[in-house]
Amino acid sequence: MAVYTDVAAEELAAFLAGYDIGELLSYKGIAEGVENSNFLVHTSRGYYILTLYEKRVATGDLPFFLGLMEHLSARGLTCPQPVKNRAGAALGMVAGRPAAVITFLDGMWIRRPSAGHCAALGEALARLHLAGADFPLKRRNALSVDGWRPLHEACGARANEVQLDLGGFVARELDVLERSWPRDLPQGVIHADLFPDNVFFLGDKLSGLIDFYFACTDAFAYDVAICLNAWCFEQDHSYNVTKGRALLSAYARLRPLTGAEQEVFPLLARGAALRFLLTRLVDWLNVPPGALVKPKDPLEYVRKLRFHQTASTRDYGIAA
Amino acid sequence: MAVYTDVAAEELAAFLAGYDIGELLSYKGIAEGVENSNFLVHTSRGYYILTLYEKRVATGDLPFFLGLMEHLSARGLTCPQPVKNRAGAALGMVAGRPAAVITFLDGMWIRRPSAGHCAALGEALARLHLAGADFPLKRRNALSVDGWRPLHEACGARANEVQLDLGGFVARELDVLERSWPRDLPQGVIHADLFPDNVFFLGDKLSGLIDFYFACTDAFAYDVAICLNAWCFEQDHSYNVTKGRALLSAYARLRPLTGAEQEVFPLLARGAALRFLLTRLVDWLNVPPGALVKPKDPLEYVRKLRFHQTASTRDYGIAA
Numbered sequence: 001m002a003v004y005t006d007v008a009a010e011e012l013a014a015f016l017a018g019y020d021i022g023e024l025l026s027y028k029g030i031a032e033g034v035e036n037s038n039f040l041v042h043t044s045r046g047y048y049i050l051t052l053y054e055k056r057v058a059t060g061d062l063p064f065f066l067g068l069m070e071h072l073s074a075r076g077l078t079c080p081q082p083v084k085n086r087a088g089a090a091l092g093m094v095a096g097r098p099a100a101v102i103t104f105l106d107g108m109w110i111r112r113p114s115a116g117h118c119a120a121l122g123e124a125l126a127r128l129h130l131a132g133a134d135f136p137l138k139r140r141n142a143l144s145v146d147g148w149r150p151l152h153e154a155c156g157a158r159a160n161e162v163q164l165d166l167g168g169f170v171a172r173e174l175d176v177l178e179r180s181w182p183r184d185l186p187q188g189v190i191h192a193d194l195f196p197d198n199v200f201f202l203g204d205k206l207s208g209l210i211d212f213y214f215a216c217t218d219a220f221a222y223d224v225a226i227c228l229n230a231w232c233f234e235q236d237h238s239y240n241v242t243k244g245r246a247l248l249s250a251y252a253r254l255r256p257l258t259g260a261e262q263e264v265f266p267l268l269a270r271g272a273a274l275r276f277l278l279t280r281l282v283d284w285l286n287v288p289p290g291a292l293v294k295p296k297d298p299l300e301y302v303r304k305l306r307f308h309q310t311a312s313t314r315d316y317g318i319a320a
Numbered sequence: 321m322a323v324y325t326d327v328a329a330e331e332l333a334a335f336l337a338g339y340d341i342g343e344l345l346s347y348k349g350i351a352e353g354v355e356n357s358n359f360l361v362h363t364s365r366g367y368y369i370l371t372l373y374e375k376r377v378a379t380g381d382l383p384f385f386l387g388l389m390e391h392l393s394a395r396g397l398t399c400p401q402p403v404k405n406r407a408g409a410a411l412g413m414v415a416g417r418p419a420a421v422i423t424f425l426d427g428m429w430i431r432r433p434s435a436g437h438c439a440a441l442g443e444a445l446a447r448l449h450l451a452g453a454d455f456p457l458k459r460r461n462a463l464s465v466d467g468w469r470p471l472h473e474a475c476g477a478r479a480n481e482v483q484l485d486l487g488g489f490v491a492r493e494l495d496v497l498e499r500s501w502p503r504d505l506p507q508g509v510i511h512a513d514l515f516p517d518n519v520f521f522l523g524d525k526l527s528g529l530i531d532f533y534f535a536c537t538d539a540f541a542y543d544v545a546i547c548l549n550a551w552c553f554e555q556d557h558s559y560n561v562t563k564g565r566a567l568l569s570a571y572a573r574l575r576p577l578t579g580a581e582q583e584v585f586p587l588l589a590r591g592a593a594l595r596f597l598l599t600r601l602v603d604w605l606n607v608p609p610g611a612l613v614k615p616k617d618p619l620e621y622v623r624k625l626r627f628h629q630t631a632s633t634r635d636y637g638i639a640a
Contacts, residue, residue: 008431009521010431012428025426025522026425026427026520027428028351029351030349031348031349031351032349040348040350047367105346106345106362107345107346111328111330112328200346202345
């Protein structure tokens with residue numbers, strides 16, 4: 001949930017006068033995204049999302065994010081699209097923040113995805129990877145292997161407050177991953193945060209992807225591993241091979257994994273688990289006691305990581 | 321900002337199947353109301369608000385609130401209207417909470433009201449009081465004079481942490497108000513919380529009133545005093561007599577204040593200030609340090625109260 005910045009009606013009306021989207025009728029702060037302030041805006045032309053980019057998002061990255069949404073949308077992927085103002089710009093300023101008007105996307109995210117949902121996600125992820133192939137901008141993944149040790153060091157000994165020897169567990173895993181992280185896999189635009197709450201469905205049909213604010217240039221198979229971690233484990237954190245197979249085979253129908261990608265998949269899945277373990281751990285240790293937003297449980301990703309440490313490619317249900 | 325309860329898409333779709341409002345297309349938690357969870361729901365028929373009543377709202381009061389909105393709406397007041405389900409009920413259950421579907425109201429609240437906005441508010445308040453005259457249900461005002469001492473006692477000596485001798489200031493004021501609080505003024509349905517964020521405008525035209533969850537049966541003039549406190553003071557907490565006169569005279573054109581109401585108005589304004597001073601103080605003292613929702617400043621109401629302590633009826637701009 002996130003509305004960090006309030007916007008006065010007069011100010012918003014003045015901002016929207018720069019767009020060809022009709023007259024402002026109402027706007028409401030919405031509980032979506034954790035990095036930015038989001039408003040659902042109703043005008044005489046329809047509904048839009050207004051996003052105010054808060055300081056956690058680097059202004060220099062905004063052309064990448066907005067350009068990517070436009071690029072993917074032009075290639076038939078259903079995702080929110082930046083609306084350009086009368087001067088042709090997708091980015092403006094409201095309440096002292098960079099701001100963009102984005103098209104409103106219908107659909108709902110699935111709290112407990114089935115194997116069918118996982119298959120739909122796998123197909124959409126492959127489409128995203130293929131559609132992004134000719135996107136000209138690049139963005140380094142700040143949350144890949146080189147970014148993990150600084151996060152680990154930021155937690156320091158306090159990791160052990162969360163679980164006995166969690167600091168040591170992370171340190172040992174980091175040593176392995178830094179030593180063996182694959183650097184030459186097929187790369188391109190990845191979403192890097194395609195959790196269920198960023199994937200909309202209407203009925204059983206996937207209707208769109210949202211929240212491209214972690215998107216970057218990295219290995220496709222790493223994105224697959226992130227999704228597998230987010231979609232294919234049960235409430236008790238056990239791996240559901242039926243869901244995994246559904247995701248992986250739907251993905252592979254459009255973009256088959258190379259031999260190298262298959263071979264290092266367990267390692268990628270370990271890295272993907274460590275990345276979310278670490279960012280959750282940092283958030284967990286830095287949320288003031290009693291805050292209204294409950295941080296996500298880092299230990300969920302400890303359990304996933306343990307599974308990957310002993311898994312082989314075959315265990316995921318990857319078709320031979 | 322408030323979304324306390326998450327609702328799964330499947331559960332919401334099943335709930336809405338009981339209503340004749342089309343198929344669920346999307347829903348988003350919105351940052352509106354502090355007592356309940358609110359979602360903006362899009363169906364194939366249009367947009368609606370879904371409110372889940374959290375434990376701070378007494379279930380027994382819901383028929384009063386929902387019935388009142390329906391009553392006022394039927395008498396031409398623009399306010400959200402409960403949508404009845406196929407069984408004819410305005411109240412259902414979602415995610416273990418009492419829940420209602422309410423019509424969506426366009427309009428925006430004014431961050432810095434002008435005298436013109438105050439006049440529009442005065443007129444709307446009088447219309448509300450007149451339209452509520454034949455509403456058959458009653459609800460005691462739990463936050464009138466009898467409710468203040470318990471709030472004061474709940475703060476105890478900690479009031480003095482907020483401002484030097486604030487506890488003594490409140491105690492002395494309570495003694496005065498309990499001794500002299502008028503009990504025989506004209507009564508009826510009052511809104512009791514008609515702050516700017518509960519009043520929508522489209523351009524300069526008042527387009528609707530929302531959030532009836534403090535509405536109760538009490539003195540009309542007390543409701544006027546609450547509004548005067550909320551609308552007619554400047555950022556520096558000084559009283560703006562132009563705004564006050566605009567509010568009061570617009571109100572009086574539809575419902576003239578009686579001689580008795582005019583005479584005790586300063587006392588009512590003191591009580592109205594003390595009520596918000598006390599509830600804000602309780603919230604202030606009970607919000608955990610670092611929480612994401614910033615409590616409202618109780619001292620704003622100390623300054624308003626000091627103004628009222630030395631004011632006479634004439635000082636408000638009430639027409640003789």
